[in-house]
Amino acid sequence: MSAPTAPPGESGLEVALDAVGTVSIVVGVLLALVASVGLLSLPDVLSRMHAATKPQVLGLLLVVIGGALHLRTSVDVWMLVLVGAFQLVTAPVTAHVVGRLAHRGDGVRRDLLHVDELTDRPDTTDPGPDEPEPDEPEPEEPEPATRGRGRDGTGHADGDGTGRRRGRDGAP
Amino acid sequence: MTGAGDRAQGPVPPDTAGLLRRAAPVAWLVLVWVLLWGTFSWANVLGGLVVALVVLTVFPLPPAPGRGWLRPLATLRAVGRFGTDLVVSSLQVAWQSLEALRPGPPIRSSVIAVPLASSSEFVMAVVTELLSLTPGSVVIEVRPEERTLWAHVLGADDDAAVAAFREQVARLEADVVAALGRPAAPVTYAPGTDGHAAHREGS
Amino acid sequence: MTGLPALLDGVLVVCLVLLGLSAVLVVVRLLRGPSGLDRLVALDVLVAEFLVGLVVYAALTGNSALVPVVVAISLVGFLGSTTVARFVRRGTDR
Structure with missing residues (x-):
């Protein structure tokens, strides 16, 4: 893989690795560019978030791969692998938190929704977006709640069949 | 053991x-x-x-939550499928971003409720994470007690697209369950779910 | 043989220029808002593009001193946006 004997930029293999890395970087950068365009062109926060996920996930992964192909020393490669892994773990958390807030607040243009099965079925345990609740702290971070507290197998405890079919649930 | x-x-x-x-x-x-x-x-x-x-x-x-280990082949297949999804939907969202530049009615989306087949909160967390990683879908609400997650899907502007998204999530969930193995990811039938993901996995 | 490496370097420079352009677009959204969440998302993208730029720069110059910086920013950026998300809400409820 790494060929420390040849001077940099000389051997054919190294040039080939550089070329592949460059192609990868170019694609990643183009994705980032298009995402910035989408950030301006899409109509509401939730839609823009979809555009935002692109440079954060696939774009960054491609660029990191490209950078690793260019740098080629094991220290850098492993650190770049870590960057990719961190990004894969953390990006959806941000997306989820922001998306949740956006839907509860005014971050989504309801007139542009084909179906909104969440607003159609407000949760009884959950203060809706209409309630002001100015001083109450945000309900606990959603992530720990979904991450599983060893309560497996008890999740079907409440009335499943009743609420699910309400709203425009026309699909199979 | x-x-x-x-x-x-x-x-x-x-x-x-x-x-x-x-x-x-x-x-x-x-x-x-x-x-x-x-x-x-x-x-x-x-x-x-x-x-x-x-x-x-x-x-x-x-x-x-898990007992046992990841199943290597099923994990590889799940990772491969997810990678394909990631690339496809990135290109799709890129296209939609450019499309939105044109004058015309803005793009429409949906907030879709997706019931899951598995009762495991861990499976739910993984599916949520993977869906949010993919451009084009963001999970905005999760209720483990109802085994349902809600996702905002960009460009899902008719019932066919909504059904297609539910199908995609069911496939993703089946992949995750297959990769984790049955003991770590129990699939039990809730009265309201169709359990089609479980059927495919059950063989 | 000398042509290709030079060409590749040129391509990387063009990449940096494109990244600068997209950062400008993101800053437009950042300034325009309208809500705090819009700005948060824009800031998130800005951080991601900054990371991308650092990696491209490291690839261009072969200078790997910036790689630890990339690791640090990728972590701090996540912490920052998640923390801000908790506070941004009160400002958005206008």
Whole structure:
């Protein structure tokens, strides 16, 4: 893989690795560019978030791969692998938190929704977006709640069949 | 099963699998530590071990839900499918972003409720994470007690697209369940769900 | 043989220029808002593009001193946006 004997930029293999890395970087950068365009062109926060996920996930992964192909020393490669892994773990958390807030607040243009099965079925345990609740702290971070507290197998405890079919649930 | 763990020597503890499961986060933290230093040396490994133990003692993790290990083939297939999804939907969202530049009615979306087949909160968390990683879908609400998640899907502007998204999630969930193995990811039928993901997996 | 490496370097420079352009677009959204969440998302993208730029720069110059910086920013950026998300809400409820 790494060929420390040849001077940099000389051997054919190294040039080939550089070329592949460059192609990868170019694609990643183009994705980032298009995402910035989408950030301006899409109509509401939730839609823009979809555009935002692109440079954060696939774009960054491609660029990191490209950078690793260019740098080629094991220290850098492993650190770049870590960057990719961190990004894969953390990006959806941000997306989820922001998306949740956006839907509860005014971050989504309801007139542009084909179906909104969440607003159609407000949760009884959950203060809706209409309630002001100015001083109450945000309900606990959603992530720990979904991450599983060893309560497996008890999740079907409440009335499943009743609420699910309400709203425009026309699909199979 | 007993004695399978390389870390469990001495008087055989009753819960070898549990010990192994608790060792996994330590191993992961040590790996990250070594990668951050960039070079493998025993000093790094020892330092990482100390840091990992301190971190896990001060901030203990909830018990991991799984029994058993990832199934390698199913995991590979799930990763492959997810990679394909990631690329396809990135290109799709890129196209939609450019399309939105044109004058005309703005793009329409949907907030779709997707009931899951599995009762495991861990499966739910993984599916949520994977869906949010993919451009074009963001999970905005999760209710484990109802086994349902709600996702905002860009460009889902008719019933066919909504149904297609539900189908995609069911496939993703089946992949995750297959990769984790049945004991870690129990699939039980809720009265309201169709359980089509479970059917496919059940063979 | 000398042509290709030079060409590749040129391509990387063009990449940096494109990244600068997209950062400008993101800053437009950042300034325009309208809500705090819009700005948060824009800031998130800005951080991601900054990371991308650092990696491209490291690839261009072969200078790997910036790689640890990339690791640090990728972590701090996540912490920052998640923390801000908790506070941004009160400002958005206008």
